[in-house]
Every structure is written in structure tokens, then in C-alpha cells.
Ligand SMILES: [Zn+2]
């Protein structure tokens with residue numbers, strides 16, 4: 406391979422990997438000061454209280470995926486007040502804001518906006534006013550933190566060496582809002598993206614993540630197993646779908662225990678079993694459903710293939726028919742959330758400067774999933790968890806619990822991390838949009 410080809414190859418690699426450059430103007434100490442200053446700025450009582458107020462307002466009015474109309478309106482009103490231009494609507498209720506030069510490089514920071522269809526059981530002044538809907542995953546706090554980051558960045562916009570793009574994303578909880586934003590062109594020209602999630606278990610002032618696969622890819626399935634109903638005392642005249650479904654469930658358990666590599670973590674869970682309504686009637690059909698998880702696309706697709714095969718074949722053993730639905734149209738296959746290795750280094754530097762390196766925790770992969778994975782599948786991305794637990798107070802409930810609460814003292818940390826990850830990315834990295842495009846074209 407000649408020299409030109411090597412140069413060309415290096416350029417091609419650059420398209421996919423941000424390459425660190427030494428910032429000419431700022432020393433490591435000066436870069437560290439940005440992170441420390443941003444945290445102090447975010448902790449100023451006025452800004453911290455403003456974020457708390459926003460979070461509480463959103464908490465009182467939770468909206469489900471693609472219905473975040475009031476949340477979206479509130480976000481736009483705050484961006485208007487700050488003089489931050491934005492695009493709307495993106496993916497129904499999504500908002501994309503821009504801070505900085507308006508020129509490349511572009512780095513995105515993202516918050517999800519949707520609530521869950523569940524009743525809040527926490528009794529407090531700002532309890533959900535909508536029966537059956539609750540911000541039980543902390544997305545209200547995510548929006549408040551991203552607006553807090555917007556405020557910090559807008560107040561320091563002269564220091565931005567490029568453009569920070571704010572992603573307010575709809576429908577994270579199973580709706581595939583990130584995918585819809587990508588289809589609407591949201592990632593065009595974006596060099597890297599950062600996202601965070603509040604963590605009930607991790608102490609406040611700490612963050613946790615890892616390079617590579619962080620969260621599993623996930624999918625859902627539902628199967629209708631049909632037989633022939635009849636009197637429970639005359640089983641010979643029926644084709645019993647309850648027994649068939651039971652055997653299907655047992656067989657599905659063997660996919661992970663007998664077919665998967667024990668070192669390649671996977672899950673198949675049947676969480677739904679509906680059939681029959683009387684003690685003495687065998688029903689016509691049974692519906693089962695569940696979820697499956699894996700840490701590679703190959704394992705994920707293999708599981709999907711075998712789940713369908715096992716359900717159909719095992720139902721047939723008991724003379725039943727089965728139809729299997731993976732809800733592919735609703736786009737609820739979430740890819741594996743993979744953290745870019747170079748961005749991991751950036752994260753450790755930025756968060757380490759802000760919080761102290763001992764407060765940057767390495768975490769093991771989790772079987773949960775996140776639709777941030779759609780972004781990080783398309784461009785270099787990085788996702789991390791933000792600690793909330795104050796050891797002197799009561800233990801916080803986990804996400805998706807009706808007793809879930811937020812430690813609002815964590816809001817300044819999230820805002821400052823968003824803002825300094827983005828600001829320092831623009832200062833310290835030479836993303837693809839800076840490449841000599843004509844040269845690249847000539848080489849190819
Ligand atoms: Zn959630």
C-alpha cells in the first residue's frame with residue numbers, strides 16, 4: 406500500500422472515530438477549570454432553583470411518548486427566553502436547539518422527555534396531576550438538566566469553538582423516539598453525542614459508565630397459541646392451549662441455558678400469560694409475551710429467530726397453532742448501547758476534573774436498554790449514569806417504581822457535565838467536519 410493510500414485510509418478512519426488533538430490555546434489545568442467552573446455555576450442558588458422549578462412543573466404534568474406537547478412547549482418557551490434558536494417539531498414533539506458559532510464541529514447532548522403509564526404513589530407537593538401517568542424514570546430531571554446545560558452554555562457561548570446541539574427527544578420508553586429523530590435527519594453533521602440517566606443506587610457526586618457495550622439490545626414478543634376449547638373434564642375433545650403454552654415457556658428457557666454461550670449474557674423472559682377464565686373450561690387460545698436481551702446484534706438476531714421457531718414448533722407438538730409478533734413495525738427493537746472508546750477517555754477526563762477521579766465509577770454492563778443506542782449506533786456516542794443517592798437520607802427507589810423520587814441536588818451535576826462534555830469536546834477534538842474534504846475526495 407502506497408503512502409497516498411495510507412493517508413486515504415487514515416482519512417476514512419477519521420470519518421468514524423473522533424481523533425483527539427492537543428488544544429493549542431488551553432493547558433490541561435485550564436481545561437479542568439472549565440469543568441469546575443461550570444459545576445460551581447450550575448450550583449448557584451438561582452440556576453439550581455430554576456432547574457428544580459422546571460423539573461417540578463414537568464413532573465406535575467407527565468406526558469407519554471409522542472404526546473409530550475406541553476413539555477415541548479415549556480422547553481421552547483425557556484429556549485426563547487434564553488435566545489437559543491431551535492428546530493421544531495422533530496419526531497412529533499422533539500426540539501433541537503443550537504448554541505455557539507453555528508459552524509462545525511457539532512456535538513449533541515440529549516435528554517428524553519416522556520413519562521410512564523403508571524400511577525404515582527409518592528405523596529408530595531408536586532405529585533403527578535394526571536391519573537395513571539408518572540415521571541417514574543427521571544426524564545423530567547433529564548429535561549431540567551439539559552435546559553440547565555443550555556443556560557450554562559448560552560452564558561459562555563463566546564468560548565464555544567463550534568456548535569452544541571440540544572436534543573430534546575420524545576418517546577424513549579419503548580416508542581423508538583430516537584429512531585424517529587434520526588429518520589428526520591437529526592444526526593446530520595453531528596460528530597458525537599452524549600446522554601445521561603439518573604441512577605438511584607449511585608451516590609450523589611459520582612458518575613458511572615464503561616467503554617464498549619453498556620446496555621443490552623432488547624426486543625419484545627407476543628404469541629397467540631390456538632387450540633380448541635371445551636369442557637375441562639373431557640380433555641379428549643379439546644386441543645389444550647394452556648398445556649401447549651406451558652411447554653412453550655419451558656422450551657424457551659432452554660434457549661439461554663442450552664444454546665447461548667455462557668460467557669455471552671442473554672435473557673429470555675416470558676412475563677405475560679393470559680388464557681382461560683373458568684375452572685372447568687379449556688380455552689380456545691392463550692396469549693404469552695415477554696422480552697429478550699443480548700449484548701451483540703448476532704446473539705440478538707439468533708434469539709429472535711429461535712424464539713419464533715421454538716414457539717411454533719413446540720405449539721405444534723401439542724397440535725396447536727401459534728402466531729408470533731415481534732412488533733417490528735413499532736420499532737421497539739433497541740440496539741445494544743455501545744460507548745465509543747475515545748469518548749470514554751474524554752468522559753473520564755472531563756468528569757474526573759469536575760468530580761475527582763475517585764468518583765468516576767467503572768460499571769458492569771446492565772441488561773436494561775436505552776433508545777440512546779439508536780444514536781450511538783449511527784455516530785460516536787457516550788452514555789453514563791449520574792448518581793443521586795445521599796447516604797444521609799432515605800434510600801431512593803429504582804426507576805419505574807411508583808415510589809420513585811429524584812434527589813434534586815443532582816440537577817446541577819447533570820447540567821454541568823452535559824455543558825462541559827460538549828464544550829471540551831469542541832475544544833479538544835478534531836471531528837470529521839474539519840477534514841479537508843476535497844483532498845479526501847481526490848484520494849478516493
Ligand atoms: Zn425508563
Ligand SMILES: [Zn+2]
Nearest residue numbers: 542543544602
Ligand atoms: Zn429512563
